[in-house]
Amino acid sequence: MLMTEGIWVWIAGVLTLAIYSFLYKDNPLYKIAEYIFVGLSAGYWAVYLFWNFAYPNLFEPLVIEGNYWNIIPIVLGFMMFTQLSRRSAWLVRFPLTFVLGVSLGLQLIAAVEGDLVPQIIGTFSPFSKGTLFHTYDTWTSIGYIALLVGVLSTLVYFFFSREHKGVFGGIARTGVFYLMIAFGASFGYTVMARISLLFGRVYFVFHDWLGIIR
Amino acid sequence: MRLKIPLAIIFVMGIFSIVTHFIPAKPIADLNQTLRNWYIGIISFFIFLGTVNLARSNSEKIKTKARDWQYSIILIISLFVMLVAGFYKGHTSMEEGKPFMYLYFNVQYPLESTMYSLLAFFITSAAFRAFRARNKEAVLLLVAAVVVMLGRVPIGAAMWHGFPDVTEWIMSFPNAAAKRGIRLGIDLGLISMALRMILGIERSYMQ
């Protein structure tokens, strides 16, 4: 198998077991593996960021193409490092407010355009195509009614400016039921994800490393 | 200067990126594109800063012989090894068959995926000890979880052929309704927070 031959597959195998040793109890072997991981990951991101972005998109255009505008993000970028010293830490506000300004403006538009509007339309649109039960099958029609009730009641539940009492309280309680179903579903999916990961490692141990199964 | 200029920057940039979204003229679109490229440039330094910070705090630990300082040596060595592997042959250091990739696939990959797979054990133990049908809400949560767990694996369909359909219905309607409600709430929060920051009302990030 690609890149998992010879000595390397043994390294991967031993490290896998080192992490699993934590299941028995915390121990130095696990800690060593953990620190190796953090160190390697940090190095990894820095390398990729440099070769895949900083070099071709920032430095190369500046040095080779003479795009002097690129000095601005580079200088602002280096200003990030001023926070390493207490005296100059305030300088970080310049790059910080620049990136926040750009991203918050876009975030505001994205929340409206990419989520609020289409999601609200989506909640009501099934009801605009003629009689619900004539357009869709029974379970889908019931589903769309449940969807509408669920979205509204969940929103009511999150509305804390009014006390959850009477009719309002009843609607909020319906919202809680929806939330519980959704959390249950998410729990089921989380279990699924964790087991898949474990399977991935078990398969590695018995197939790629030990070669016991094919 | 220390406060007013940063507040002016966030205000101008924020308003500019909102207003110009509705002006499709090419020069403005080009300017926006450039500003966003600068954004990407600046935030990439965040990661470099993170790397430097990690190295700094761990060297500090070694110097002061703080608790578990021996492990910090391992961290620094790993970081150094990865950086050397990634830079020693220029851009080609990252090609397949080079040390950088071997380290990724045989050290970083197994460590990361194994670490997260530990959670499979803990989630089972937690489910056994804490997942109790104490009241109506908890019963709903439990039933939904069990149905979804069965509906999403082949053995569930073998037990009762209806499990996958019921699961799909739960996911598409009640689950989607709650997720949508939560998300709409988050959106409203994001919008008000973005406005407060752009207008300079919220300044706690400047600490």
Added chain:
Amino acid sequence: MSAFGRIQNLDRRIIFLTVAAAVILPLFFPFRLPVAVTAPVQQLYDVIEGLPAGSVVLISMDYDPSGAPELDPATLSIMRHCFSRDLRVFVMGLWATGVPLGMRALETVAVGEYHKQYGVHFVNFGYIPGGAIALVNLGADVHDVCREDVYGTPASEIPMMEDIKSAADFGLVISMSMGVPGSDQWIYYYHARYRGNLATAQTAIGAPKYYPYLQTGQLVGLIGGMKGAAEYERLVGNYGLATVGMDSQSSAHVLIILFVVLGNVIFWMEKRRKK
């Protein structure tokens, strides 16, 4: 301590052992139950079936090794589907840690199985930093964001890139995603501006969140976790790791449900005893 109490306080390492057994044993004694295909996976398959030959499919590797057991099989199956239909594949990633996984998948499928040519039928631009903001720029001008591919070749020297200028040139975008930045950013920042077909493959943890977007048509397909990948493997007729994993997945789910039931039986018995 009562008998119930003793079970309740069972050493957790015994629970761990049963979990390990539930996942390992089916590897040696497989029972291979059929995998039913769900609508969101079928939808994605149908969209790819409907793309004309030569269309470009953007696959964004927005995950890392901890998402690989779930998302690698989906990536491989989608690539197989694309190349078998003579579609071209454009790979990039919002996570640096996904880049080698994309390289490996292309090596296996594009080169190893379909003998496709780099730069003509597929291309890999590696890591694109900047998340949401990068996607806004990508949709407007692909060349502005993707200046050099993962091997350092300028985009202008890659033949396939002559046909790819902006979002309009992608027949389909699929975000293989496990967090932020990922599908959220593709939906809110990219699709909201540039439209087109957008789909996602998610780790199971993320999947439930995306059902609302299927209903609105913002997503044209959703592959959820290893089960979703197993469904896609079935659709393309190439059974791989996800299909093999379904046995372990089945037995582990049953085990966990049994633990939940046992926990609750003890809980009720104790409650009655105390009364």
